[in-house]
Amino acid sequence: MTFVYKGYGGSYLRVNLTTRQINKFPLANEWVENFLGGNGIGTKILWDEVPEIASPLGPDNKLIIATGPLCGSPMPNSGRVEFIAKSPLTGIYGDANAGGQFGPELKSAGYDVIIFEGQSDEPVYLDIHDDDVALRSAEELWGLGTFEAEARLQAIHKDSRLKTALIGPAGENLVRFAGIQVSYRRSAARCGLGAVMGSKKLKGVAVRGTKGIAFSCPQELEELSLExxxxxxxxxxxxxxxxFGTSGLVALMQPIGRFPTQNFRLGHFEGFEAISGEVLREEHLVKDIACFNCPLGCDKMYSVISGEFAGCRISSVEYETLNALxxxxxxxxxxxxxxxNEICDDLGLDTISAGNTIAFAMELADFGIWNANELNGLDLSWGNYHSILQLLHDMAYRQGFLGDLLADGAARAAKWLGRNADRYAMHVKGQDIPAQDGRAQQSMGLAHVTSSRGADHLKAxxxxxxxxxxxxxxxRYGDQYLPELVDPLATKYKAMLVKDGEDFGAVVDSSGNCKSGGTFxxxxxxWQEQADAIAAATGMLMTSRNLRCIGERIYNLQRCYNAIHGITSADDVLPWRFTQAPSPSGNARGSVCRLDLMLPDYYAARGWNPEDGLPTQATLQRLGLDQAWKYMQQIINSGKAKIIRSQLGWAEPYTKKMVEQE
Amino acid sequence: MKRLVIYPELCSGCSACEVFCSLHHEGKVNPELSRIHVIKDEAHAAFLPVVCVSCKNKACLAACPEQGAIYINHLGMTVIEETLCTGCSKCAQACEIHAIRFFKQSGRGKWGKAFCFKCDLCAGDPICVKACPQGALAVKDIADDGEAAQNLYEQLRQECTRIIEWLDERSLVKNRRAV
Amino acid sequence: MITVTVKLFNLLAIYAGIKTQSFDLAEGITIKQLLERMVHEYPAPFKDMIYHHEKINPHLRIFLNEHLLNESELDAALSDGDKLMLFPAIAGG
Structure with missing residues (x-):
């Protein structure tokens, strides 16, 4: 079959790390017609090829790297690349997305997708230079931080334009929240996909593409993009x-009470100014930099010039990191x-999960849950930054009792520990909760529980x-939903907002443009602008209606994938703090997250069964996912799903009412 | 005459100029085929957009052995007639700011041969300037007394040399003509 | 006389050239009147962040003692010790 659409690289690579076989195939027309690219194609491949019984860190898991039709295109913010695999952190569907220049470079070499399967017995990296693709030894790179490894690869290939996607020691040591670092210094951080690479002994991918990307209607696309x-x-x-990039949000979140503080006990941070975007820019900015073809340039290069941490040089310091750490x-x-942040990027850790896990450990220390010998002299009192830096290092190398235990993430550590530690693990489906609070913004609480990769703000x-x-x-929605739709504390219409965001977000992540750019x-x-751009780029007949259907299809298939791992509505819960303990902060004072009001609306809007929260046969049929429905039923009815669910390995989020022990 | 003026300190390294230039001239996005080219040293957060600034010396013109392959058009811009270019790359070597690029993959280019290419100022309304979100590129009317233009060239040359030396130090440069 | 503290963020702080300022005001001064005074005190671009077509810029975010104000609340009189926080249009993660 020949691939008929423009705007894509046009082919994909299947790399078997066990046999060292590399095969090149034309991209499948039905993949892009039904799933578009990036996130969608990755979901489809995961569903088709990685069975529910596959262990996330075993040879049967696959890592899929995928770009979409707008990646590398003239449309603004078009540098995004998607990584998909079963997550070692959650045990269910996992993905992570990054900007930078890696995605466009991969496409320019002629590839939209790489599927890594099997496991190598020694460290390797995949070297791509247009048509020349080879697995090479990464013996001398193994153990290096991502900064040094990237520089070393560029020196080996004598090419400053070489783009890489790499893991650091955290991925090599199978830290369950290890990320993948992408040129230049951007992170595909969430879901622990760096550990999937580590388990395959795959240090990274180095790519140089010089072929360029052709489009169906270049002139039309040029005009549309320039506009x-x-x-x-x-x-x-x-x-x-x-x-200011996202760091500007630090201050804004204080008065609305949405700035998670002290492991989500509070929604505002006394003295927040010290870590605000304003101070960050004033005292540490080196230069404004930007990802591929991005007019916004939320990325910045920062440095520390004096004091204990002089010499630190770090880019893209995000709101999420300023909160988590x-x-x-x-x-x-x-x-x-x-x-x-520098340690996380260099050693390859997700800053959100790393910070959330340390917050969990500090709260346990606060309540005297650790034994003295477990702490081994480490002072885990709130705010002790030397301990924070030490723990980051220990987790990345799995050093010592604490480092090794916490490298599995807060939710797994809580399960292993017992001792009521589960009360302080702030997660949904094993995934650490990012820097929002459903009490202060109801829609974010709903978004955290309905996200297909566990607690996440970026799906919706x-x-x-x-x-x-x-x-x-x-x-976007007309005035029919005002004023409730824009009231952060109202629950009405939030299901609609979250569902629409998830569907559109799935399409954006499948297209290869950025959610921080013009899309959210x-x-x-x-929908319409995205459809027009995809049509001009690919030559596909694309309407906003088509596109909505694709978004829904992708999101439903992700839910189905989670369902065959035993996930149901019972897992769509927030820890007690969000639903039982009223917010003590600012505009949100006294508010709790009303999932009980929003979730029924959400399941109804999705066409999912209100009881188990799973897609109904009618919904999946409408989306052309009949086969998925059959398979899902078979796995659930055979009892297999339940067994897999019982083995996911993390502690259930604690949801009972509890009095704050402050 | 109209000239492209570059403010490297404003460049964020986003490559939008390369994206739109290659799309506009070649019908596809390919920074390799862009007439404007951003030399990047990311470790130093140094980005230098390089493009022909119509210098006084015009060493490229003198270096070309082919009759009519490089000429000066009505805007005063040196232009390469790609169909007449034999791809000897002597012009590219003569330009010290790397503003002339060389497509060396013989038989695979649009002309089925190696050729050199450079900025033609898009008939006076360059697309890269429209695409640049940072204001790092501008078109200015600078009198052609040679002096001002030569200064632009000299500044670019120094900056260029500095960045390429940085890259060289870390063995990141295979081919100095294709940084 | 009453004293009111104003905290400016993001571009507002850049344009005003100051992050925090205390204002000694006559009693009965409303939030709108204080904004008007600030517009006169700070350099020109500040004005465009506060007003849009002669009206309060709908993207401006004003918090009074950590309570988000809507437009109708801007005619309320300030009290001694009030704290205002002002933000231009920002949103995200």
């Missing part, structure tokens, strides 16, 4: 985000926080109701 670039630059949100662990020392990415922007809401916060690109 989009212009619109973004004129957007009301552009200047503030351009100046800052307020959540009560750390006010910004240079130490930057150092912590609701932003119009953060502080309430009616004009943005009207642009700056609401310039929506």
């Amino acid at each position: 989009m670039h212009k619109k973004l630059r004129q957007n009301e949100f552009f200047a503030g985000i351009h100046q 800052g307020a959540r662990v009560c750390n006010r020392n910004l240079p130490a926080l930057l150092k912590a 990415f609701p932003t119009i109701d953060e502080t309430g922007y009616p004009s943005e809401a009207v642009r 916060v700056m609401a310039e690109i929506y």
